[in-house]
Amino acid sequence: MSQLTNKRRVLLALILVTVLAVGVFDSFFGRAGADEGGFSNLRTVLEVAALIKTQYVDPVSLTDLFKAYVATGSINGMLGSLNDPYTRYMDPEAYKQMQVDTTGVYGGIGIVVGMRDNKLTIVAPIEQTPGFYAGLRGGDVIEFIDGKPTKNMSQDEAVSLMRGEPGAEVILGVRKKNGEFQEVSIIREIIEVRSVTRQVLLDGDIGYIRLSSFSERSVQELEQALGSLERQGMKSLILDLRGNPGGLLTAAIEIADKFLGQGPILHVVGRNGVVQTIEAQEEGATRNYPMVVMVDGYSASASEIVSGALKDRGIATLVGTQTFGKGLVQTVIPLRDGSALSLTTARYHTAGGTDIHSVGIKPDVIVSLPEGEEPPYYLSDYEGGNVVDIAKDIQLQAALDVLRPGELKKAS
Numbered sequence: 030m031s032q033l034t035n036k037r038r039v040l041l042a043l044i045l046v047t048v049l050a051v052g053v054f055d056s057f058f059g060r061a062g063a064d065e066g067g068f069s070n071l072r073t074v075l076e077v078a079a080l081i082k083t084q085y086v087d088p089v090s091l092t093d094l095f096k097a098y099v100a101t102g103s104i105n106g107m108l109g110s111l112n113d114p115y116t117r118y119m120d121p122e123a124y125k126q127m128q129v130d131t132t133g134v135y136g137g138i139g140i141v142v143g144m145r146d147n148k149l150t151i152v153a154p155i156e157q158t159p160g161f162y163a164g165l166r167g168g169d170v171i172e173f174i175d176g177k178p179t180k181n182m183s184q185d186e187a188v189s190l191m192r193g194e195p196g197a198e199v200i201l202g203v204r205k206k207n208g209e210f211q212e213v214s215i216i217r218e219i220i221e222v223r224s225v226t227r228q229v230l231l232d233g234d235i236g237y238i239r240l241s242s243f244s245e246r247s248v249q250e251l252e253q254a255l256g257s258l259e260r261q262g263m264k265s266l267i268l269d270l271r272g273n274p275g276g277l278l279t280a281a282i283e284i285a286d287k288f289l290g291q292g293p294i295l296h297v298v299g300r301n302g303v304v305q306t307i308e309a310q311e312e313g314a315t316r317n318y319p320m321v322v323m324v325d326g327y328s329a330s331a332s333e334i335v336s337g338a339l340k341d342r343g344i345a346t347l348v349g350t351q352t353f354g355k356g357l358v359q360t361v362i363p364l365r366d367g368s369a370l371s372l373t374t375a376r377y378h379t380a381g382g383t384d385i386h387s388v389g390i391k392p393d394v395i396v397s398l399p400e401g402e403e404p405p406y407y408l409s410d411y412e413g414g415n416v417v418d419i420a421k422d423i424q425l426q427a428a429l430d431v432l433r434p435g436e437l438k439k440a441s
Contacts, residue, residue, distance in 0.1 A: 173202030275330025
């Protein structure tokens with residue numbers, strides 16, 4: 030028997046002693062039996078508690094965890110005591126859905142959701158999907174799914190309800206950012222998410238690439254787009270990360286590495302302040318053309334890793350508005366029963382050492398949209414993968430101004 034297995038069993042035993050010591054075992058076990066499958070679930074609860082105790086980014090009280098479990102009768106209820114919307118338990122079905130998400134192909138409506146102020150909130154629609162065409166936008170709050178209130182509903186449960194067979198209808202009750210309530214009927218389709226949704230040359234030699242997500246396919250798609258534009262004579266680049274809610278950390282690191290010489294991409298700050306610096310490889314320095322990265326309030330997580338690295342290392346000028354501010358790292362840990370725990374195990378700081386969590390990244394050139402105006406990348410100005418009319422996109426115009434001859438502000 031391995032030393033690691035022995036240590037894990039000892040820790041589980043100590044946790045069980047803690048449960049007994051706080052005098053909640055009878056209630057704890059009763060909840061497990063009534064709500065989530067008896068002793069088999071109790072083992073999962075203990076496994077989750079052990080992982081939190083040993084790997085969560087901050088110190089955690091086991092007593093508080095178990096009291097939260099007794100009060101709520103669920104593992105996610107127990108996790109709620111952490112006040113961390115990014116740490117969550119996924120049952121086997123939700124874990125399978127999460128794995129499908131990273132491949133970029135599934136049946137649904139095409140939106141990315143998260144919890145903000147305990148409300149099921151759309152982070153961003155995926156472009157050219159049913160949700161996108163139905164008018165769902167970042168910041169909209171989903172209050173009902175097929176008549177079921179989303180209050181107290183987990184994110185995974187909500188996602189499961191919105192997924193389904195292509196051709197089937199789902200009805201959402203949506204509170205728009207202006208306070209208006211709308212009932213939206215959407216027909217599900219096969220969602221095949223492309224990370225690179227647009228690539229085109231502007232002004233003859235300024236490349237424009239819109240990257241809408243960070244998935245398993247993002248690095249390959251971006252490399253193909255860069256190669257195509259370079260062969261067409263691209264001399265500078267606009268990388269549009271507006272509305273990009275993030276995704277895989279590994280994809281963000283590989284993409285940032287394409288533009289950086291040796292040096293830091295980000296700093297991962299783990300338990301007890303232990304810092305691991307993720308370094309770029311030297312070959313990235315070959316792409317040294319002037320560059321702008323476009324961001325906004327819905328550019329989050331992996332988008333902030335890339336934009337923060339390119340800004341701090343002096344590679345790119347950031348144009349747009351303050352980013353979302355998600356500076357936490359989650360590790361997905363499979364559990365013995367086929368479920369999984371998405372656990373916050375670290376914080377990340379940008380290449381320059383800045384903690385951006387709950388703050389975001391301030392662009393070098395701030396260009397805000399008029400109040401109430403929809404982000405132009407949602408509009409029909411971009412058709413067939415090309416930019417048809419850029420005059421209405423004042424943020425893109427500002428990015429072009431940075432790169433036009435005589436107006437370069439940062440070039441490596």
